Amino acid sequence: MTELETRADIAARRLLGSHIERTIDGNTIKARIVETESYDQTDAASHSFNGETQRNKVMFGPAGHAYVYFTYGMHYCLNIVTGQEGEGSAVLIRAVEIIQGEQHCLRSAVGVNKANGPAKLCQALGIDKAMDGHDLNEPPLKLVLNNSLDDARITQTTRIGIRKAADAPYRFYITDSAAVSKR
DNA sequence: TGCCTGATGTTCT
DNA sequence: GAACATCAGGCAC
Numbered sequence: 001m002t003e004l005e006t007r008a009d010i011a012a013r014r015l016l017g018s019h020i021e022r023t024i025d026g027n028t029i030k031a032r033i034v035e036t037e038s039y040d041q042t043d044a045a046s047h048s049f050n051g052e053t054q055r056n057k058v059m060f061g062p063a064g065h066a067y068v069y070f071t072y073g074m075h076y077c078l079n080i081v082t083g084q085e086g087e088g089s090a091v092l093i094r095a096v097e098i099i100q101g102e103q104h105c106l107r108s109a110v111g112v113n114k115a116n117g118p119a120k121l122c123q124a125l126g127i128d129k130a131m132d133g134h135d136l137n138e139p140p141l142k143l144v145l146n147n148s149l150d151d152a153r154i155t156q157t158t159r160i161g162i163r164k165a166a167d168a169p170y171r172f173y174i175t176d177s178a179a180v181s182k183r
Numbered sequence: 184t185g186c187c188t189g190a191t192g193t194t195c196t
Numbered sequence: 197g198a199a200c201a202t203c204a205g206g207c208a209c
Contacts, residue, residue, distance in 0.1 A: 037201070045201070047194095055194060072202045073191025079201090092201060119202050162201050 003145055004063040004082045008038035008089035011063075011082035012172045015091055017149035019099075022125040023140035029101035029125060031115065033093055034177040037159050038170040039079070040089035045165040048088030058133045060088045066141060068122070068132040075119030076128050080136065080143065094171070096121050097179045112179040149174070 004011050015033050022029045039046035047056040047069065058067040059081055067079040067090050083089035095116045098105060107114055107124035115121035122128070127141065136143035159171045160181075173180045 039201080047201080050195085053195080069201085070193055071200060073193075073200090075191090075202050077201060094201085117202070123203095159201075163199090164201095 002063075003147075004080065005084055006082065008040045008082045008091055009170055009172075011080075011089075012036040012038035012091045012170070013151075013154055014145065014147055015080060015093070015143075016154055016172055016174055018146045019144040020093075020096060020125070021139070021142040021144060022127070024104055024106070024126050027101055027104040029104050030099050031096035031121070031125065032099050033096050035093075035095035035116075035171070035173040035180045037092040037094055037172070038082075038089070039092060040083065041087060043165055043168065043170070045159065045162045045168070046088070046090075048090075052088065056088070059090050060086055061133070064136050064143065066127075066131050066134040066136055068127060068129055068134075070129060071119075076122040077118040078122050078125075078127050078131070092118060093121065094118050095173070095177075095179050095181050096125075097177060098124070116179045116181045118181075 018033050020031045041048045048059045052060045062085050063082050065081045078093045079090040081090050105124040106126045115124045155175045157171050
């Protein structure tokens, strides 16, 4: 996972087009990452901005691990830890496209609406706090890097759904994907 | 189509 | 006690 030991914004670009393999009850769901946001310790919107806490300690761990946090009382969001150990940087997975095993998803919505939001994709893939700190080299949640995506197909823009540092252009998505979240 | 609001619990100040 | 990296449904236009 050394490719993720880099700046969060660079890692966020690399993660676009990569695959997540989620195994539930022996069934594998494959999803392509189409939208990401990067966060690091210099960023006021990041959980790591105010230093390490019990909640965000995974962010300060080694790259290639999952940081899952609970928000708004009912939703989980999946991040992938990037950068060097102790750096406190991570990439939020905002949206994925299900490319295999859609029938095994734990969410009933159809088509691109299945996983076009950070909380929706966690629901669809059955990701919760049990996955916090999970090594993404191992099942039941694996990250398969794929750097074949052409830079010209990536759009960089400002993040959404946050108040702090909302002007920072740390959101990345695959321009021609239908699964990119609207808000 | 687009804005508003309720649901809900963890975390931090 | 307030903030929060959200979502879905309801309502007005």
